Amino acid sequence: MAKNNTITFYDLQLASGCTISPFVWATKYALKHKGFDLDIVPGGFTGIMERTGGKTERLPAIQDDGEWVLDSWLIAEYLDEKYPDRPTLIGDPSVKVLTQAMEAWLWKTAISPWMTCYIKSYRDRSLPQDHEYVTESRERMFGNTMENIIVGREDRLPLVPPQLELMRTTLRNNKWFGGDSPNYADYRLLAVFLFLASVADTPALTEDDPLRDWIDRGFDLYGGLGRHEGMSPIFGLKLREGDPEPFIKDPAKMGGGLASRNTGPQSTQEETAHLRGTKK
Template sequence: MAKDNKITFYDLQHASGCTTSPFVWATKYAIAHKGFELDIVDGGFTGIMDRTGGRSERLPAIQDDGEWVLDSWLIAEYLDEKYPDRPTLIGDPSIKPLAQFLETWLWKTVVGPWARAFAVEYRDRCKPEDIQYITESRLRMWGKPMEELVVGREDVFPKVLPELELLRGILREHKWLGGESPNYADYRALAVFLWAASVADTPPMTEDEPLRDWIERGFDLFGGLGRHPGMSPLFGLKMREGDPEPFAKGPSLVAGLVKRNTGPASTRAETDHITGKGEKTPA
């Protein structure tokens, strides 16, 4: 059992102390979901091996009453296995591949474009001792200096938003990805937006973003775990003339029919639309 209801958590932080990794954010939420307090070991990108006693060069990592667990997914599975009497993170084995699919889609849709758009700010918010590592490692990852990556980023933000319609469609019908209460799928997806708020020097989403309710509620969980003072606003992007619509203004077609099929009357409007019935014949 975790001593004093605390689990030692090795954080990855900016200079402000704000967590700066989606994987680490998801693990913070997983620990809180299980009802444990976080005994945080502060630190940035350099010195991880020293902080973990040579056990890992990547984070997150936890130490639970002397037992070490590495990797965000392994930590979530460990917490469920070790503490089955506490709220479940992954209630069914099928949740893991579905959450991984959703996360992979979010990384391609959101994290990739936003990471480049916020590259300079990401570097500048780091701890001073991390700046050289971030500069050199990201140059190898992306093939360009950060100052070049952010050129034209004002065109990036409007293009990302329409791609989020899949997630909007799901969360229009459900309070959480986990249904009536959040589960680990919510934390993996929320972690993308928690990370974005840790690096955004300009809002990447509009004020009226439909995902805002879910994001705000997610940030407020566990006593405002996602409300670190080092975070920046996500909402406030001003759309320009010619930019694509950021989101569907009415019901969006997600997973087949917009409305559930309860008989012909419930589907007639859509059927008429796709078959051409009801269209006026040109005079």
């Protein structure tokens, strides 16, 4: 059992002390969700083996009164199993499956293009001793120099917000992805935007993005856990002529499917008229 309600948490940080990894962010939120205090072991990309006494080369990792747990999903499952009397993170196994599907979609849709826009900032904000590692590993990953990877990002950034409509549609009818209160699904998805705020040297979302309500509430959880001074504003993207609309401004015009519910013939008359081309 956690001694003095405290669990040792191995952080992955930038030079500002801000957490960088989405997986580490999700774990930090999971521990707070369970009501634990954190004994944070700071550090960056290099020296992880030394900090963890040879237990792991990757983070997150926690130590609970001498018991080591590695991997963000395993940590969440461990916390639920070890501390069932505290607020549940995952609950039904289906939550994990659906969250992993949603997370994979969000990584492909947002993190991948954002990395090509912020990879230089990602390196420049890391600890000085991490610069060489981050540069070599990420340039090898992308097959180009960081300076070349970010070229044209002003054209790529406006393409991401319109792809996030799936999240907006869900949050129009739900306070959290966990329903009335956040669960581990919220933390896994919020972690993507926490990562964004840790590296964004220019905003990625417009000021009026409907996702802002959920993101702001998520960043404010647990005493402002996502409000580290080293993080940057992610809202304020300025669109240029020809850029796509960042989100659907009038959900009522989306048509049927997930956006509406069948309550009888009258509820679908407008959609039917639209499909038949008779809508005035």
